[in-house]
Amino acid sequence: MATTTATSAVGSEWKKNLSAHVICPECKEFPPNLEFPGSHETVCGSCGLVLADREIDVHSEWRTFSNDDQNNDDPSRVGETSNILLNGNQLETSIAGGATGAARQLYRAQNKLSSEKSNKSLMAAYKEIGALCDGFNIQKIVADTAKYLFKIVDDHKAFKGKSQDVIIAGCIFIACRQCQAPRTFSEIFAVTKVSRKEIGRIYKSLEKFFTAQNIERTAIVGADAGFKQTTSTKPSDLCERFGTFLGLDYRTWNAAATLSDKVTKDGDLAGRSPLSIVAACIYMISHLCGVPKSAKEISNVVGVSDGTIRGAYKQLYSERDRLLTDDFIAKVNGDKANLPQS
Numbered sequence: 090m091a092t093t094t095a096t097s098a099v100g101s102e103w104k105k106n107l108s109a110h111v112i113c114p115e116c117k118e119f120p121p122n123l124e125f126p127g128s129h130e131t132v133c134g135s136c137g138l139v140l141a142d143r144e145i146d147v148h149s150e151w152r153t154f155s156n157d158d159q160n161n162d163d164p165s166r167v168g169e170t171s172n173i174l175l176n177g178n179q180l181e182t183s184i185a186g187g188a189t190g191a192a193r194q195l196y197r198a199q200n201k202l203s204s205e206k207s208n209k210s211l212m213a214a215y216k217e218i219g220a221l222c223d224g225f226n227i228q229k230i231v232a233d234t235a236k237y238l239f240k241i242v243d244d245h246k247a248f249k250g251k252s253q254d255v256i257i258a259g260c261i262f263i264a265c266r267q268c269q270a271p272r273t274f275s276e277i278f279a280v281t282k283v284s285r286k287e288i289g290r291i292y293k294s295l296e297k298f299f300t301a302q303n304i305e306r307t308a309i310v311g312a313d314a315g316f317k318q319t320t321s322t323k324p325s326d327l328c329e330r331f332g333t334f335l336g337l338d339y340r341t342w343n344a345a346a347t348l349s350d351k352v353t354k355d356g357d358l359a360g361r362s363p364l365s366i367v368a369a370c371i372y373m374i375s376h377l378c379g380v381p382k383s384a385k386e387i388s389n390v391v392g393v394s395d396g397t398i399r400g401a402y403k404q405l406y407s408e409r410d411r412l413l414t415d416d417f418i419a420k421v422n423g424d425k426a427n428l429p430q431s
């Protein structure tokens with residue numbers, strides 16, 4: 090009994106009806122001799138009767154031979170995604186140049202369109218930002234942020250009197266900070282040739298401008314939303330890069346970062362620039378950890394004079410018992426006896 094119930098349940102399921110055939114009503118030939126001359130009709134191959142027409146063509150519109158079409162036109166019907174860094178949504182039709190007659194007039198008329206023109210100058214600026222960042226080993230995400238910031242300035246027609254180079258330098262500087270990869274004014278100056286004084290000035294006004302715009306950075310930078318007004322660069326943020334340049338290992342530059350945070354918090358070296366603080370801390374820690382770097386070496390990397398480094402270090406040295414606790418020294422595996430007098 091159980092078997093019968095099961096069979097009837099299965100029997101109620103859909104099954105292909107194999108007793109139905111599509112055959113030509115004229116020749117009643119079996120199996121039917123069907124042909125598909127046009128892709129949208131079915132014809133009997135024996136008598137020529139059209140059995141079905143206006144069928145939906147399910148064939149692909151083209152065939153792709155992955156390598157063959159490299160030099161030919163791409164038959165796909167979609168283009169690139171729209172680039173939010175450019176104006177408009179780039180859905181315009183472009184008319185090929187080099188034609189004659191009416192096509193040529195259309196081409197000219199389209200060329201006069203303003204959106205195209207403004208995109209051209211934007212593209213030129215982006216190219217420059219990209220080139221500067223590439224030459225400076227700045228990550229793509231920072232370069233994209235700089236481009237985005239530049240577009241905001243361009244959209245608002247702000248800072249009209251300023252030269253584009255200065256604005257680009259300012260945007261790169263701010264992008265570096267927003268992406269937590271800060272660079273110093275001197276480093277930006279080294280690539281953009283915009284003077285430190287000018288970068289400092291444009292940086293202040295740009296930051297005020299961006300904060301007022303309350304822009305969302307999600308579009309480019311991802312998870313981190315909103316423009317953060319940054320305080321001046323923390324010395325500890327710079328330790329990793331300078332430490333790496335000097336060939337210091339993680340333990341050492343990390344200790345220098347910890348020390349520079351402590352120095353900043355306690356107000357030792359108050360009034361000195363973050364760079365001097367970093368340089369003096371790296372000098373102290375490198376000696377403490379037994380991988381001494383001379384003031385000259387540090388000066389070459391950080392960009393402050395060795396005299397300044399020695400002066401700042403002298404202040405730190407006089408406070409060494411408070412700054413370098415026994416816990417700290419044990420943690421970094423250092424020795425206070427390694428510290429030079431100056």
Ligand SMILES: [Zn+2]
Pocket residue numbers: 113114115116117133134135136137138
């Ligand atoms: Zn037939």
